[in-house]
Amino acid sequence: xxxxxxxxxxxxxxxxxxxxxxxxxxxxxxxxxxxxxxxxxxxxxxxxxxxxxxxxxxxxxxxxxxxxxxxxxxxxxxxxxxxxxxxxxxxxxxxxxxxxxxxxxxxxxxxxxxxxxxxxxxxxxxxxxxxxxxxxxxxxxxxxxxxxxxxxxxxxxxxxxxxxxxx
Amino acid sequence: xxxxxxxxxxxxxxxxxxxxxxxxxxxxxxxxxxxxxxxxxxxxxxxxxxxxxxxxxxxxxxxxxxxxxxxxxxxxxxxxxxxxxxxxxxxxxxxxxxxxxxxxxxxxxxxxxxxxxxxxxxxxxxxxxxxxxxxxxxxxxxxxxxxxxxxxxxxxxxxxxxxxxxxxxxxxxxxxxxxxxxxxxxxxxxxxxxxxxxxxxxxxxxxxxxxxxxxxxxxxxxxxxxxxxxxxxxxxxxxxxxxxxxxxxxxxxxxxxxxxxxxxxxxxxxxxxxxxxxxxxxxxxxxxxxxxxxxxxxxxxxxxxxxxxxxxxxxxxxxxxxxxxxxxxxxxxxxxxxxxxxxxxxxxxxxx
Numbered sequence: 243x244x245x246x247x248x249x250x251x252x253x254x255x256x257x258x259x260x261x262x263x264x265x266x267x268x269x270x271x272x273x274x275x276x277x278x279x280x281x282x283x284x285x286x287x288x289x290x291x292x293x294x295x296x297x298x299x300x301x302x303x304x305x306x307x308x309x310x311x312x313x314x315x316x317x318x319x320x321x322x323x324x325x326x327x328x329x330x331x332x333x334x335x336x337x338x339x340x341x342x343x344x345x346x347x348x349x350x351x352x353x354x355x356x357x358x359x360x361x362x363x364x365x366x367x368x369x370x371x372x373x374x375x376x377x378x379x380x381x382x383x384x385x386x387x388x389x390x391x392x393x394x395x396x397x398x399x400x401x402x403x404x405x406x407x408x409x
Numbered sequence: 410x411x412x413x414x415x416x417x418x419x420x421x422x423x424x425x426x427x428x429x430x431x432x433x434x435x436x437x438x439x440x441x442x443x444x445x446x447x448x449x450x451x452x453x454x455x456x457x458x459x460x461x462x463x464x465x466x467x468x469x470x471x472x473x474x475x476x477x478x479x480x481x482x483x484x485x486x487x488x489x490x491x492x493x494x495x496x497x498x499x500x501x502x503x504x505x506x507x508x509x510x511x512x513x514x515x516x517x518x519x520x521x522x523x524x525x526x527x528x529x530x531x532x533x534x535x536x537x538x539x540x541x542x543x544x545x546x547x548x549x550x551x552x553x554x555x556x557x558x559x560x561x562x563x564x565x566x567x568x569x570x571x572x573x574x575x576x577x578x579x580x581x582x583x584x585x586x587x588x589x590x591x592x593x594x595x596x597x598x599x600x601x602x603x604x605x606x607x608x609x610x611x612x613x614x615x616x617x618x619x620x621x622x623x624x625x626x627x628x629x630x631x632x633x634x635x636x637x638x639x640x641x642x643x644x645x646x647x648x649x650x651x652x653x654x655x656x657x658x659x660x661x662x663x664x665x666x667x668x669x670x671x672x673x674x675x676x677x678x679x680x681x682x683x684x685x686x687x688x689x690x691x692x693x694x695x696x697x698x699x700x701x702x703x704x705x706x707x708x709x710x711x712x713x714x715x716x717x718x719x720x721x722x723x724x725x726x727x728x729x730x731x732x733x734x735x736x737x738x739x740x741x742x743x744x745x746x747x748x749x750x751x752x753x754x755x756x757x758x759x760x761x
Binding site for chain 1: 488490491529530531534535537538540541542544545548549551552560563564567568571574578591
């Protein structure tokens with residue numbers, strides 16, 4: 243079991259790095275899909291098969307498809323490195339490493355390795371998730387769906403062309 | 410938990426099952442092409458292949474050899490990685506969903522299920538996940554070919570597939586409400602009894618088809634659109650888009666796309682029999698060992714009926730125009746599937 247976690251985690255990290263380091267946008271999108279699938283495996287290991295499959299269906303299978311379609315339509319080619327600022331070029335990576343070390347230090351202090359957290363307090367099966375979504379948290383659920391609807395309407399309105407002379 | 414011997418036995422058993430299932434699936438796909446050519450030919454008042462072997466039965470072998478030995482043309486400016494990745498991705502994902510399809514009744518050989526590769530408790534959702542990922546094979550193939558017609562074909566196909574995925578999933582919700590489980594074996598087991606109300610209906614099996622007729626119609630129409638078959642095959646129609654997303658692919662990679670389309674057809678037909686037609690359930694007779702094999706036979710017979718229907722529809726109906734196709738998916742099929750969910754929920758809540 244642990245080895246599966248390490249494989250999935252390593253895959254997620256490598257793919258995540260690939261998302262930001264790739265020159266071609268389509269490769270970044272594909273790497274993001276690999277990240278999402280690795281996360282789905284980790285959800286499986288945590289005992290939530292439903293969430294794992296929903297992650298693949300919704301995130302990797304629908305949202306990322308739209309991302310990939312937009313990238314394909316934009317015909318974004320291989321990017322070239324823009325070396326605008328020499329300061330950023332030399333200070334970028336060291337500062338990033340410093341930030342990451344600080345974050346790691348804070349996290350380490352907060353959750354020391356010795357303490358063990360209970361693995362699964364909640365059940366992962368669809369019945370329990372359904373109860374949580376539709377009984378306990380029904381208000382945030384409905385408000386989120388209205389929020390998504392508003393976002394979609396906003397996007398359609400913003401992207402709509404102004405036809406001269408008509409309303 | 411397991412001793413190393415039983416882990417070894419599990420691995421061996423799984424490998425044997427996987428190899429058998431893949432061989433059977435490959436043969437099915439090969440002879441599905443033969444069946445399609447024969448049936449469409451008969452519908453069009455001609456013979457179809459009959460020269461290669463008796464009744465053209467060796468035609469798939471000839472086609473396979475042709476695909477292996479054809480010249481592999483790769484256009485100049487394609488995106489190398491994705492161009493090679495797309496057909497393999499499509500092929501792998503098409504064959505992945507067969508892992509959760511149960512072929513026969515539950516029979517355990519030394520503790521391991523014989524007639525199913527693995528029984529996930531979210532089996533149905535796994536098939537949908539694999540179908541969702543299958544869109545990438547086509548979209549990326551269209552994009553990486555660096556050519557107009559494949560790009561349009563790939564975009565149209567991916568838009569069509571994600572549109573009809575929604576209706577596909579909604580059409581199945583009625584079945585899920587009735588069976589209460591995502592496991593495919595559980596859904597079939599729930600259909601096992603005969604109709605309870607008595608009278609003349611007593612002879613009907615308790616298939617979900619009779620409880621969810623609208624769900625079945627929505628599911629099958631969405632499934633035909635999902636697998637890019639006629640009448641929804643505009644993304645690969647020859648008269649509209651040359652070859653669509655697989656224009657620039659030749660020989661073996663084209664064969665992979667071809668096989669993945671037929672594998673998707675088989676998967677969708679298997680799902681339709683499991684969800685609506687009682688899977689492997691059928692009259693059981695004969696001695697003990699025969700009763701083991703008979704459910705597999707019923708399952709294959711039902712899947713074959715669906716494949717026959719697929720090919721029949723292909724030979725009969727004309728193609729949808731793309732805007733008609735999208736309008737049908739969003740404005741007709743989706744509200745119909747939602748209506749089905751609503752009505753099913755109401756009836757279940759009322760009857761209890």
